[in-house]
Amino acid sequence: MSSFHVVEELVLAWQTAHSVARGSPAPVRDRGGFRVDTDSETEVKRWVFPGLCEGLSEIAHEIAAPRHYLKLCGSDEQLRSALPGRWQIQPANYFMMSAAASVERRPLPEGYRIEVGRTGTVVLARVIAPDGGLAASGYAAETVDAFVYDRIETAPDHRRKGLGVAVMAALSAAQRSPATPQLLVATADGRGLYASLGWTVLAPLACAAIAES
Known part of the structure; x- marks a missing residue:
């Protein structure tokens, strides 16, 4: 064991x-x-x-x-x-932990747009679908010791379009201290996405x- x-x-x-x-x-x-x-x-x-x-x-x-x-x-x-x-x-x-300073931005599919808002040290990113519905979203919070991603979710009808990566990139761009370690807890399904972005399992x-x- x-x-x-x-x-x-x-x-x-x-x-x-x-x-x-x-x-x-x-x-x-x-x-x-x-x-x-x-x-x-x-x-x-x-x-x-x-x-x-x-x-x-x-x-x-x-x-x-x-x-x-x-x-x-x-x-x-x-x-x-x-x-x-x-x-x-x-x-x-x-x-999981990432050694990368940021997540590379990639173009959204046609008709999709992203919104980013901040309340104190908490950042919310939302991808809006062409019909106005919520396609994907995620949160991040920053302290002096960590930048943590949380609740990265993509609606079932909008998966496999790179929206999760777009949310991660938008949240990553909001990090104020690049030296702060980036951390998250992934599901078994999400682990593959994060691994493809350079994250490693601790x-x-x-x-x-x-x-x-």
Whole structure:
């Protein structure tokens, strides 16, 4: 079983900027990981751990209620080994980093246009389809320690047209400090897109939750 452990400062930098992008509370240190007290309708708390540790297992054994999430920079097998049976492994994601200073801009298909707006340190890019509908969108948030991409999405009817890359390029152009590392968490489907843009996987990001009764 492969072992992963991402530098905790990098995980904290990602989680901090991710919370900014989502309007969530800032993460706090908790038993070897970072906890976000989201208290939303879909999530009570979330922990992200840079590597496997006793604190993860302690928390997993304490919690019996749904809407709590444990995430580990590691494999599904590693995370499963630390959990009691009531926890269920969720679809895997990937913690990724880019060494490129920016994403190359490419022409949009005919009739499409892109809009970019900023609220504080959060940037929103939207691709509008010829019929006026939303074709693709994404967010980014910048802190002193990271520039994080979040919720890069393309509507099913508009995929395979380069719109996701256009969103990434527009967000990348809004970065104020080129020296700040660019980070994101990708789904299995999104991983290929980001890899084609020069991103590398730092570690799988395994996730577990307790099902609603």
